[in-house]
Amino acid sequence: MQKFYSQFKFLIYFLIFVFALKGIFLVKEIASSIGEFDSRILFYLPIFKVALWCYLIFILIGIFKIVITDNQLGVFSNKKIQYLKKISKALIFYVILTFILDLIENWSDPTLFIDQGDKDLPYTLGYVIGFTVGKSISSQMPMLLLALFFSMLAEVANNGYQLKKENDLTI
Amino acid sequence: MKMFGPESLSLYLYYTTRILMILSGLLFLFLMYNLFTSGFTIYENHLRMELPFTDTHLEVLNESNVPLMVMVSFLFYSFFFYSLSEVFKTFGAHKLFTQDVQKTLVYFAYLNLMVPFVYTLAHVIIIQDWHLTQLPYALLHFILGIIVFFISALLNQGKQLQLENDLTI
Numbered sequence: 001m002q003k004f005y006s007q008f009k010f011l012i013y014f015l016i017f018v019f020a021l022k023g024i025f026l027v028k029e030i031a032s033s034i035g036e037f038d039s040r041i042l043f044y045l046p047i048f049k050v051a052l053w054c055y056l057i058f059i060l061i062g063i064f065k066i067v068i069t070d071n072q073l074g075v076f077s078n079k080k081i082q083y084l085k086k087i088s089k090a091l092i093f094y095v096i097l098t099f100i101l102d103l104i105e106n107w108s109d110p111t112l113f114i115d116q117g118d119k120d121l122p123y124t125l126g127y128v129i130g131f132t133v134g135k136s137i138s139s140q141m142p143m144l145l146l147a148l149f150f151s152m153l154a155e156v157a158n159n160g161y162q163l164k165k166e167n168d169l170t171i
Numbered sequence: 172m173k174m175f176g177p178e179s180l181s182l183y184l185y186y187t188t189r190i191l192m193i194l195s196g197l198l199f200l201f202l203m204y205n206l207f208t209s210g211f212t213i214y215e216n217h218l219r220m221e222l223p224f225t226d227t228h229l230e231v232l233n234e235s236n237v238p239l240m241v242m243v244s245f246l247f248y249s250f251f252f253y254s255l256s257e258v259f260k261t262f263g264a265h266k267l268f269t270q271d272v273q274k275t276l277v278y279f280a281y282l283n284l285m286v287p288f289v290y291t292l293a294h295v296i297i298i299q300d301w302h303l304t305q306l307p308y309a310l311l312h313f314i315l316g317i318i319v320f321f322i323s324a325l326l327n328q329g330k331q332l333q334l335e336n337d338l339t340i
Contacts, residue, residue: 011317076328142311148184149318152262155174156322159267160329167336 084154091147102136181262192252199245268329283316
């Protein structure tokens, strides 16, 4: 288990590095596209995206903290359960916020409302709503699954903690 | 709502993932049948297949083995959802810390850990292109695999505690 945790620590380091790098590229992208936006919402959208990206790095640091507390407090500890619960909630919060931003971005796509002439695709308001909501949800599904598994991890740790308490009391 | 045990969230997730498994499997069979029997029309560089009993159709890009890659993805996701549904099924049992739960979790973890490598290989062999556009999603599968390994490691510790507890009683 100890070996597994130390390997996991390296993965977290790597992920923090990758996400930080992606954040820098995102900032660069915004800096180069200033003045190109014709709507105020589309101007602020990338800034919110960078903020969300920082939030994700903050969550990753939280996961790193769990790995550290695991070495100090043992496998089943109350502090670790609290951390895991916080991380699953933070991930769900991240998913909701990103979904809203994606929804605004997809809705602002001007090609959706252009008259498509003789093409047989139904470019009506119903189609546009379905398309934008579907596109925004589908991109968030993997992260939602991760959040679900984090909350499962918290629940398993909680069950183990209760069992450990019971065991200690019996002895 | 309870996460584990009978009448819990796991039970509903089990049914949901089973439905998703059936849908992915059906889409795989549908694509395979249409590709082998040429049951499609070509529309602006896309293969268009009419979905039966609906007024809609499925379009796949008709470029360098993309339909084959889509077919492989549907097959993979039907396996993925089957494995996930088995995990939720074992989570729905009365006891959480058992060998069965750990075994299904380890299988699921291996399946997810394999994804980036299988995706890269499949992309290079089938599409013959190094532009791995879906690699971030494949890496998310890898992270999921590690988290599942974590859960299985915790379950292993819990199993030992349970055994110790049962022996003490």
